[in-house]
Amino acid sequence: MSKVAEARPQAQVFDARSGEGSTLDLSGARFETEPKEHVIHRAVVQELDARRRWTASTKGRSEVRGSGAKLWRQKGTGRARVGDAQSPIRYGGGTWGGPKPKPARYGKRINRKEAVAAFNGALSAKAADGEVFVLDSLAFDAPSTKAARELVDQMGLAGPVLLVLTEDDGNAALSFRNLPEVAVVTGREQYGVYELLQAREVVFSRAAYAKLVGEEG
Structure with missing residues (x-):
């Protein structure tokens, strides 16, 4: 230029x-x-x-469907400790840190x-x-x-x-x-x-x- x-x-x-x-x-x-x-x-x-x-959007833990109850008891099953089905570490659970719709104030x-x-x-x-x-x-x-x-x-x-x-x-x-x-x-x-x-x-x-x-x- x-x-x-x-x-x-x-x-x-x-x-x-x-x-x-x-x-x-x-x-x-x-x-x-x-x-x-x-x-x-x-x-x-x-x-x-x-x-x-800004059309990309993911569901967080509180937005996915599923019971909030603990899946099985903490000890005595021989399996790993686990919480509810909405946990981000489980298949079908909520997404942590994923994209969301455009916030009210964003960008340059x-x-x-x-x-x-x-x-x-x-x-x-x-x-x-x-x-x-x-x-x-x-x-x-x-x-x-x-x-x-x-x-x-x-x-x-x-x-x-x-x-x-x-x-x-x-x-x-x-x-x-x-x-x-x-x-x-x-x-x-x-x-x-x-x-x-x-x-x-x-x-x-x-x-x-x-x-x-x-x-x-």
């Missing part, structure tokens, strides 16, 4: 209808924040930790200031490396994977690509989602630092770019 250059970064703008290209100066904290790797690392760990499903936590700095730093690094694109005139009258493929080829995107749209770009989202190298999101809440780092190129529709800049800070 390279540091943000002193010169103002630029996005490559591509007109989806005419096929013409241009550049756009990127300014503001979203694209001019110095990336700090330790903050970005903390953000990625927190994001992945928050996505864990970062404050909002760190989270914003990590996101802006990761996006700024993409901008500095020339990996941010803006799509103009992105209008699909109907879903068309073929048209989406042609657009990706015309832009020269190598992938993996993170395509950021708005909820109004429904047909475009349906068109691009069938391309294996393109991950489509339609809101800021659907992607974070991890998705930015996973993608080689980040492509914004003009509306999504304007919305992201408007939410800055």
